[in-house]
Amino acid sequence: MPLELIDSPDLDAGYREGLWTLNFGPQHPATHTTLRLVLQLDGEMVIGAEPDIGFLHSGFEKLAEVLDYNQYVTIVDRMNYISPMANEIAWHHAVEGLLGIELTPRCKYIRTIFAELMRIHDHLLCTGTCVLDLGGATAFMYAFNEREKIYEICERASGQRFHTGYTRVGGLLYDVTDDWIKMVRDFCKTFPPAYRDFAGLVMKNRIFVERTKGVGVLTKEDAIAGGATGPVARASGVERDLRRDEPYLAYNDFDFDVCCAQGGDCYARFQVRMMEMLESLKIIEQALDNLPSGPVFTSGTGKEGIPDKTEVYRSIEGLIHHFENIMPNRQMPSPKESYYGATESPNGELGYYIVSDGDFKAYRARTRPPSLLHFSLFSRMIKGCMLSDVAAVLGSINIIAAELDR
Amino acid sequence: MSETKSLKESLESKLTGIPLSWSEFRSQQRVTVPASNIAVALKALRDAGMDQLIDITAVDMLEYPGATDRFEVVYLLLNTNSGERLTVKTHVNEPELKLPSACPIWFGADWLEREVYDMFGIVFDGHPNFKRLLLPDAFESFPLRKDYPVKGRGERHNFPIITRAES
Amino acid sequence: MATQINKQLGDNVFLTTIDAAASWARANSLWPMPFATACCGIELMSTAASKHDLSRFGSEVMRFTPRQCDLMIVAGRVVMKMIPVLQRIWLQMPEPKWCISMGACACSGGVFDTYAVVQGIDRFLPVDIYIPGCPPRPEQLIKSIMELQDKIKKTGTYNAREFQFRILPDGPKRFDEDELVRIRERNGFKLEEPKYDPIH
Numbered sequence: 032m033p034l035e036l037i038d039s040p041d042l043d044a045g046y047r048e049g050l051w052t053l054n055f056g057p058q059h060p061a062t063h064t065t066l067r068l069v070l071q072l073d074g075e076m077v078i079g080a081e082p083d084i085g086f087l088h089s090g091f092e093k094l095a096e097v098l099d100y101n102q103y104v105t106i107v108d109r110m111n112y113i114s115p116m117a118n119e120i121a122w123h124h125a126v127e128g129l130l131g132i133e134l135t136p137r138c139k140y141i142r143t144i145f146a147e148l149m150r151i152h153d154h155l156l157c158t159g160t161c162v163l164d165l166g167g168a169t170a171f172m173y174a175f176n177e178r179e180k181i182y183e184i185c186e187r188a189s190g191q192r193f194h195t196g197y198t199r200v201g202g203l204l205y206d207v208t209d210d211w212i213k214m215v216r217d218f219c220k221t222f223p224p225a226y227r228d229f230a231g232l233v234m235k236n237r238i239f240v241e242r243t244k245g246v247g248v249l250t251k252e253d254a255i256a257g258g259a260t261g262p263v264a265r266a267s268g269v270e271r272d273l274r275r276d277e278p279y280l281a282y283n284d285f286d287f288d289v290c291c292a293q294g295g296d297c298y299a300r301f302q303v304r305m306m307e308m309l310e311s312l313k314i315i316e317q318a319l320d321n322l323p324s325g326p327v328f329t330s331g332t333g334k335e336g337i338p339d340k341t342e343v344y345r346s347i348e349g350l351i352h353h354f355e356n357i358m359p360n361r362q363m364p365s366p367k368e369s370y371y372g373a374t375e376s377p378n379g380e381l382g383y384y385i386v387s388d389g390d391f392k393a394y395r396a397r398t399r400p401p402s403l404l405h406f407s408l409f410s411r412m413i414k415g416c417m418l419s420d421v422a423a424v425l426g427s428i429n430i431i432a433a434e435l436d437r
Numbered sequence: 438m439s440e441t442k443s444l445k446e447s448l449e450s451k452l453t454g455i456p457l458s459w460s461e462f463r464s465q466q467r468v469t470v471p472a473s474n475i476a477v478a479l480k481a482l483r484d485a486g487m488d489q490l491i492d493i494t495a496v497d498m499l500e501y502p503g504a505t506d507r508f509e510v511v512y513l514l515l516n517t518n519s520g521e522r523l524t525v526k527t528h529v530n531e532p533e534l535k536l537p538s539a540c541p542i543w544f545g546a547d548w549l550e551r552e553v554y555d556m557f558g559i560v561f562d563g564h565p566n567f568k569r570l571l572l573p574d575a576f577e578s579f580p581l582r583k584d585y586p587v588k589g590r591g592e593r594h595n596f597p598i599i600t601r602a603e604s
Numbered sequence: 605m606a607t608q609i610n611k612q613l614g615d616n617v618f619l620t621t622i623d624a625a626a627s628w629a630r631a632n633s634l635w636p637m638p639f640a641t642a643c644c645g646i647e648l649m650s651t652a653a654s655k656h657d658l659s660r661f662g663s664e665v666m667r668f669t670p671r672q673c674d675l676m677i678v679a680g681r682v683v684m685k686m687i688p689v690l691q692r693i694w695l696q697m698p699e700p701k702w703c704i705s706m707g708a709c710a711c712s713g714g715v716f717d718t719y720a721v722v723q724g725i726d727r728f729l730p731v732d733i734y735i736p737g738c739p740p741r742p743e744q745l746i747k748s749i750m751e752l753q754d755k756i757k758k759t760g761t762y763n764a765r766e767f768q769f770r771i772l773p774d775g776p777k778r779f780d781e782d783e784l785v786r787i788r789e790r791n792g793f794k795l796e797e798p799k800y801d802p803i804h
Contacts, residue, residue, distance in 0.1 A: 106715060399492040598727065
């Protein structure tokens with residue numbers, strides 16, 4: 032049966048009766064987390080897929096209405112949990128945009144380093160588990176070796192290895208130490224050989240290439256009209272990267288390339304992710320070389336940013352400053368406006384649309400999740416593929432259920 | 438800036454005589470369109486180059502100081518070639534919670550509109566597959582409305598209990 | 605006689621009860637079923653991956669079908685739509701079986717005190733080990749698996765006597781404000797909209 036005939040209404044009823052329906056998920060190893068697909072199969076060919084999501088819907092956006100701008104960091108961490116800090120940076124990027132706060136150069140650089148570390152973090156897991164789903168367990172182990180190092184870097188900076196909760200409105204929880212800088216430098220040294228091992232194992236592996244090339248193709252037109260962003264869009268030839276097109280943080284200062292591919296298939300997406308890791312490493316090295324000194328908190332009108340602890344304990348002004356920032360009814364007022372702030376998260380455009388009614392907490396904070404838009408394109412990508420390709424396509428678009436369902 | 442002008446002109450040429458209110462906040466362009474004209478406006482904007490729909494969301498303005506309308510539906514649009522962004526807002530009120538679907542214009546609107554319905558109960562006419570997206574079908578409330586409590590109304594604990602002896 | 609056996613077989617024979625032998629075997633060959641829903645699932649992956657290597661403790665054979673497993677690790681929050689799935693998977697697992705509730709969300713709802721998240725899976729399922737943390741470190745998960753192994757060795761599984769008297773699910777008593785709300789609504793009381801403050 033030619034693929035373009037499947038949707039036509041004059042298809043004979045006998046054919047439809049011959050189809051069978053397969054339930055995929057919600058608890059399935061290839062879904063990584065929790066999502067469900069109802070697949071329509073003609074033999075082994077997938078001719079239709081209806082995703083069913085919401086198995087991890089936990090009311091993030093409702094919580095945004097009761098927690099203030101600093102407290103909500105705890106919650107956004109848990110959104111895309113394979114790159115937690117990227118969410119924090121995106122959230123506070125939007126909040127600072129709304130409040131009109133300009134960060135200090137040191138804070139910008141540290142956030143940029145973390146954003147890029149998170150990109151590597153995310154892509155390592157995505158590529159590693161993508162290979163795991165296709166039957167290669169070794170690459171997954173290689174990837175996790177490097178991820179553990181990034182966990183340690185996060186732990187050194189913030190005290191928590193996973194959900195760091197590291198950013199604050201107008202700054203960072205703590206300044207980084209020289210120790211931490213040395214750890215990141217070490218990582219920059221040890222990552223390229225590990226990357227070569229990983230890439231050598233996978234990129235030219237015939238089994239892997241044959242299972243991903245030409246599978247799950249997303250055309251450029253579909254990618255744009257369907258709202259795809261990030262690596263998924265770039266793999267389809269949409270040359271767009273918020274780091275370059277709408278520079279935020281310190282991205283203006285660095286020299287890096289936007290990685291694109293033309294195929295739009297699983298292999299292209301995989302390739303884009305692999306290339307982006309090296310670009311991220313380039314940015315981290317540049318940022319470390321030029322890391323400015325100075326405070327990590329802005330010191331504008333005094334209401335943004337939490338004062339240094341020694342100041343809080345040693346002086347009455349510092350104590351008052353701390354009190355003013357922490358007490359719920361005395362915090363910084365925000366303009367009665369709405370603002371959309373977006374960053375290039377590892378998965379695509381992660382934006383927050385914040386409506387404020389004047390308090391230090393959002394009246395409504397909407398997350399623009401890249402996973403949701405990408406997963407809505409899934410039924411287009413999978414049409415005409417084989418049943419075994421479902422795992423490959425799911426792995427290549429990197430669906431994170433907590434971000435998908437919120 | 439000149440491109441925003443042309444966008445403004447192209448929108449106003451399609452909607453002559455309709456009151457559009459333009460505003461700007463931290464260099465983000467916003468336009469408010471009456472709900473009855475939203476389909477025409479979105480079509481005109483797509484034709485003027487806004488080829489990507491970034492997001493559709495809604496805000497319940499029940500407790501917002503000074504708000505006159507109940508729901509504000511927000512469309513975030515992007516021109517992938519020039520990088521220009523535009524926020525389109527429209528308002529709907531309680532008995533007539535209906536808007537035309539944007540699916541024929543950008544098919545990416547599919548799940549976004551279903552989510553808005555799921556969370557706020559705003560119906561989109563002409564949507565190909567309109568039902569709840571995230572919450573179970575048996576769920577009756579719309580949780581992101583301001584009159585719904587954060588902790589819910591006990592739905593989360595309405596399940597049978599499995600004991601050690603039964604399993 | 606005994607000396608004769610000793611002479612012939614040396615240290616190759618051990619005498620024990622069947623119960624102890626079965627418990628020992630079961631404790632050291634746990635097959636976990638990773639019911640990974642959220643963040644904790646990634647830490648579960650870390651635990652199984654190269655650095656922390658769960659297989660050192662005899663429980664690395666992750667199986668994704670409940671029918672082959674005897675230990676369910678619920679890693680991550682469980683929400684309204686998921687709890688029927690979780691219960692069904694639990695019922696599909698063969699006896700004897702154990703359940704680890706990994707992370708604050710699975711134990712108590714964690715930071716997600718919202719309309720959708722079940723405030724602790726022990727309201728609906730029997731749980732053997734709770735692991736605190738958001739998410740717990742891999743070391744904590746390994747520790748809890750070792751504790752579960754101790755528990756299995758102590759209780760004995762030959763006649764499944766540790767399950768006999770368990771009528772209620774393990775865990776804290778389940779009675780809370782939500783239940784109050786339901787009872788009141790069932791009896792037809794009109795409820796005022798509760799107003800929640802952020803600090804509460």
